[in-house]
Amino acid sequence: MSYFDRIVPHYGINDTLVQLVAMTCLYLAIKVHCSKKISVQSMVSLSRGSFRDDQVLKMERIVLQGLNWYLTPATPHLFLEIFFETTQDNEAMNEIKDSASYLLELAVCDNFFITKKASSISRAAILAAMDIVARPLEVNVLLENLLVDDDRCVVEKCYTRLLQIYNMIVKQDADCVPQEVIAEREVSPTSVFSVA
8 A cells, every 4th residue: 555655644634535545545556556457436335335436536636646646666676577678588597587586575574675776676686696596607797787877885785685685594494404304315306205
């Protein structure tokens, strides 16, 4: 309910309007982010007759104006998708993309990244993913341009933090497996049956 959280502080809203604003924000979110659309009448029926179609539509215009039409904020995942749309689709790039996406999921859990720009976090995730997976030389050249920006220092701090989080997770995963199991296994199992 990002729309709701961003619009309420700008207006003195009483209890009756809170429901209308919340319903309108939900309606907008469905229109923007879902493939299946719902009608205004469906939203009105959810209000159990508290509001009319015209009220929801009028509030929709108010919310859109209050948000200056900024409905989809840039996220690190969005920058990641845009970046990889411009690269060649090959195994190495896909592996880096998957690792960077995983690192971005880890970043969500750390308040360190709250004040950082989405583009900086995404760049740092790609650079950290390059260090985690074996990368071919041509990938290095392509991705070196990621740090060509005014926020190089911020990207480097994000990069360092992402690697710290990743290494902490890898260490925890290793600590969860008893050492005697690791010592017994010479080869990675090919199925569940080979583990037992």
